[in-house]
Amino acid sequence: MKTIAELNEIRERVAKEIALRTDRNYTGREKHILVCGGTGCTSSKSKEIIANLEAGIKANGLDHVRVIRTGCFGLCAKGPIVVVRPEDTFYAMTKPEDVEEILQKHIIGGEVVERLLCKDVDGSLVKSLDELNFYKKQHRIVLKNCGLIDPENIDEYLAYDGYKALEKVLTSMSQDEVIQVVSDSGLRGRGGAGFPTGRKWQFAKASENEQKYVACNADEGDPGAFMDRSVLEGDPHTIIEAMAIAAYAIGANKGYVYVRAEYPIAVHRLQVAIDQAKEYGLLGENIFGTNFSFDLEIRLGAGAFVCGEETALMESVEGRRGEPRPRPPFPAVKGLFGKPTLLNNVETYANITQIILNGAEWFSSIGTEKSKGTKVFALGGNINNVGLVEVPMGITLREIVYDIGGGIPNGKEFKAAQTGGPSGGCLPAEHLDTPIDYESLGAIGSMMGSGGLIVMDESTCMVNLARFFLDFTVDESCGKCPPCRIGTKRMLEILNRITEGNGKEGDIEKLENLAMNIKRSSLCGLGQTAPNPVLSTLKYYRHEYEAHIKDKKCPAGECKAMTQVTIDPEKCKGCSLCSKNCPVGAIHGELKSPFEIDQEKCIKCGVCIAKCPFKAIERK
Amino acid sequence: MCENCNCKDERLDEVKKVIAECNGDKSQLIRVLNTVQEVYGYVPTYVQKVISEELDIPMAEIYGVITFYSRFSLNPKGKYNISVCLGTACYVKGSQAVLDKVKEILGIDVGGVTEDGKFSIEQTRCVGACGLAPVMTVNDDVYGNVDPSKVKDILAKYE
Numbered sequence: 001m002k003t004i005a006e007l008n009e010i011r012e013r014v015a016k017e018i019a020l021r022t023d024r025n026y027t028g029r030e031k032h033i034l035v036c037g038g039t040g041c042t043s044s045k046s047k048e049i050i051a052n053l054e055a056g057i058k059a060n061g062l063d064h065v066r067v068i069r070t071g072c073f074g075l076c077a078k079g080p081i082v083v084v085r086p087e088d089t090f091y092a093m094t095k096p097e098d099v100e101e102i103l104q105k106h107i108i109g110g111e112v113v114e115r116l117l118c119k120d121v122d123g124s125l126v127k128s129l130d131e132l133n134f135y136k137k138q139h140r141i142v143l144k145n146c147g148l149i150d151p152e153n154i155d156e157y158l159a160y161d162g163y164k165a166l167e168k169v170l171t172s173m174s175q176d177e178v179i180q181v182v183s184d185s186g187l188r189g190r191g192g193a194g195f196p197t198g199r200k201w202q203f204a205k206a207s208e209n210e211q212k213y214v215a216c217n218a219d220e221g222d223p224g225a226f227m228d229r230s231v232l233e234g235d236p237h238t239i240i241e242a243m244a245i246a247a248y249a250i251g252a253n254k255g256y257v258y259v260r261a262e263y264p265i266a267v268h269r270l271q272v273a274i275d276q277a278k279e280y281g282l283l284g285e286n287i288f289g290t291n292f293s294f295d296l297e298i299r300l301g302a303g304a305f306v307c308g309e310e311t312a313l314m315e316s317v318e319g320r321r322g323e324p325r326p327r328p329p330f331p332a333v334k335g336l337f338g339k340p341t342l343l344n345n346v347e348t349y350a351n352i353t354q355i356i357l358n359g360a361e362w363f364s365s366i367g368t369e370k371s372k373g374t375k376v377f378a379l380g381g382n383i384n385n386v387g388l389v390e391v392p393m394g395i396t397l398r399e400i401v402y403d404i405g406g407g408i409p410n411g412k413e414f415k416a417a418q419t420g421g422p423s424g425g426c427l428p429a430e431h432l433d434t435p436i437d438y439e440s441l442g443a444i445g446s447m448m449g450s451g452g453l454i455v456m457d458e459s460t461c462m463v464n465l466a467r468f469f470l471d472f473t474v475d476e477s478c479g480k481c482p483p484c485r486i487g488t489k490r491m492l493e494i495l496n497r498i499t500e501g502n503g504k505e506g507d508i509e510k511l512e513n514l515a516m517n518i519k520r521s522s523l524c525g526l527g528q529t530a531p532n533p534v535l536s537t538l539k540y541y542r543h544e545y546e547a548h549i550k551d552k553k554c555p556a557g558e559c560k561a562m563t564q565v566t567i568d569p570e571k572c573k574g575c576s577l578c579s580k581n582c583p584v585g586a587i588h589g590e591l592k593s594p595f596e597i598d599q600e601k602c603i604k605c606g607v608c609i610a611k612c613p614f615k616a617i618e619r620k
Numbered sequence: 621m622c623e624n625c626n627c628k629d630e631r632l633d634e635v636k637k638v639i640a641e642c643n644g645d646k647s648q649l650i651r652v653l654n655t656v657q658e659v660y661g662y663v664p665t666y667v668q669k670v671i672s673e674e675l676d677i678p679m680a681e682i683y684g685v686i687t688f689y690s691r692f693s694l695n696p697k698g699k700y701n702i703s704v705c706l707g708t709a710c711y712v713k714g715s716q717a718v719l720d721k722v723k724e725i726l727g728i729d730v731g732g733v734t735e736d737g738k739f740s741i742e743q744t745r746c747v748g749a750c751g752l753a754p755v756m757t758v759n760d761d762v763y764g765n766v767d768p769s770k771v772k773d774i775l776a777k778y779e
Contacts, residue, residue: 039747039748039749040748040749040750040751040752043747043749043752043755043762043764044749044752044762044764076749076750076751076752077751078751079751079752221745222746223706223707223708223709223711223745223746224707224708224709224710224746224750225746226746226748226750229748261654261691262691262744262746262747262748263748299650299651300650300651300654301650301689302650302653302654302657302689302690302691302692303689303690303691303692304688304689304690305745316650317647318647319646319647319648319649319650319685320649320681320685321684321685321688322688322689337647378750380708380709380712380750380753381708381709381712381713381753382712382713386709386750386751386753387751418708421708452708454708454709454712456712460712465712468708468711472745478688581769583721583724583768605717605720605721605768606714606717606768607767607768607769610767610769611769
């Protein structure tokens with residue numbers, strides 16, 4: 001248990017130690033090597049890089065150098081990422097065997113290893129992180145500590161004003177004052193629906209009960225989204241602190257974080273953070289010597305998308321099948337274990353400490369009239385800079401895709417961006433200049449969603465994309481209510497036959513009819529939004545559906561049943577690479593003259609297209 | 621004790637330890653099942669019986685929970701469990717073709733196990749390494765930027 005004076009002492013001491021990470025004018029001898037320890041970089045061996053660095057530092061007696069495993073830097077496409085501070089040298093796609101060269105040449109010799117420097121999309125060498133176009137239009141509030149601190153070291157969190165917001169709240173603010181600040185800030189739920197957070201807190205406080213709970217939704221099920229995971233991996237203490245603040249505001253003394261078991265690193269770091277917070281007396285009885293006590297527990301999910309829905313989540317926390325409950329009663333009245341419960345998403349909580357410390361006015365000065373603050377997006381799909389970005393609300397999709405994302409690879413055209421995952425919709429090229437905020441996205445038939453943003457190029461078939469999402473929902477429907485269980489299955493069957501080339505006249509109308517019925521009559525958000533990918537692709541790409549059904553053609557050339565893989569004899573140089581790689585031996589020809597594909601044997605796998613050095617093979 | 625003989629079942633001891641930590645709290649069933657899945661690789665019936673007795677939850681309810689969540693399995697997986705990501709980012713980059721290739725080479729479907737018990741295949745929704753899409757994993761090894769032509773070499777490492 002630490003007193004406020006002791007915490008301040010730690011803050012001051014550690015802030016000095018790690019100042020060189022942000023102070024570009026630092027002239028001392030020390031160096032910090034920051035290595036990304038997010039899931040993406042860990043998958044590509046950042047652990048081994050750290051081990052090699054530590055061993056090398058020891059072997060060379062480099063006492064002035066420290067290695068820090070941080071959370072996600074965001075630019076996952078260039079991982080594993082290694083950054084040397086104070087000079088801010090940014091090494092991309094580093095391998096464990098590169099470590100020796102970094103140590104010898106850079107750390108000991110003082111010379112940057114040019115070979116490992118990151119290249120920007122235009123091919124220019126990037127010497128420091130700040131120079132990257134990827135970061136220039138970002139505004140980091142939620143991710144402010146990600147890539148900067150060691151998430152498993154509470155002292156480093158403390159050094160950047162950690163637990164100061166909780167201290168301020170407990171020692172100088174009433175419950176209503178806290179809720180007022182959150183309301184005035186204009187913060188809205190980042191899980192997707194965008195309900196005003198302050199109002200949610202008000203409802204939970206207004207419910208009279210001896211026992212109340214706060215809960216955090218970290219069941220990030222939207223495939224291709226990893227915002228919440230990155231926050232938990234990179235800055236777990238901010239969630240603990242925010243939940244304690246929320247608990248104080250509504251009068252709860254116990255909290256649950258519901259995390260996907262598929263996120264082992266996030267679970268581990270959150271548990272470490274909880275243990276440290278308990279040790280420092282920042283969780284537990286009589287925090288900061290006040291009457292406020294708060295305990296926090298992790299509950300693991302087990303792979304069910306529907307558990308991201310608030311009432312299903314509560315069933316799952318209670319150890320049952322994650323089947324949604326009818327609402328009302330809403331969780332603020334009857335939630336976990338039948339008690340009033342406040343449930344917010346990870347990213348929502350991650351804004352709280354900054355709002356308390358900097359004030360509602362500061363927060364509401366960022367963003368648009370109705371959507372305040374920033375939004376974190378997981379940028380993925382056919383885009384150069386795959387990764388995690390945090391942008392102010394109101395930024396256009398064009399800025400995200402081209403300025404931050406670096407555009408579409410392989411010289412292809414932008415076709416659409418998908419937000420909101422299986423509940424959301426598509427944003428076609430004509431809406432590239434739409435500002436990203438809750439209302440604007442809703443108005444064009446998509447939604448903000450939790451933050452997955454998948455970019456697609458011209459080779460993506462929109463009918464097949466809708467089929468993909470429906471396949472997902474059918475798989476993940478919990479089966480409790482028939483419209484979702486049976487309706488989505490019927491929609492999938494229709495989409496399957498369309499993409500297989502067996503679509504019938506009237507299928508589009510059937511899809512629309514089913515979609516409206518499922519939306520109106522499903523029990524929970526999963527079913528109510530499940531038809532959105534179909535409706536939104538029908539809105540903007542109806543001609544693709546019609547081409548599949550009437551002409552039996554897939555305009556994007558993706559649906560295998562309606563395409564043929566052929567070799568252009570003009571372009572083919574007869575190198576035989578395609579035939580060597582064909583898994584079914586369908587390609588024949590003589591060296592140095594054009595090859596041919598036996599359409600009877602061809603399984604349209606596309607290996608030859610990827611292998612052909614002359615781009616002579618096409619799917620049509 | 622294990623189900624067949626009287627040998628000492630260390631895995632069951634580990635599970636019982638976690639059950640004891642629950643202090644009879646039924647709401648921690650999923651935590652217990654996560655442990656069983658990790659320790660055994662699936663949830664055997666005789667372990668379900670133990671959980672049922674210790675936490676006083678009917679077998680039917682436990683079965684209901686196991687079959688609801690995709691992480692739990694009632695059958696053992698292969699020694700090497702291959703998982704191909706079909707999350708949106710991977711799908712858009714062609715992971716379906718990778719999955720098809722794995723199925724073709726091993727001659728089993730998703731959810732199946734090869735006859736020698738060596739390989740099993742599952743599809744997953746996003747392992748979170750979208751920067752490496754398309755991604756497949758073999759047990760804890762992660763392979764990024766996979767295309768169908770690389771699958772054979774990857775599997776050969778585990779022969």
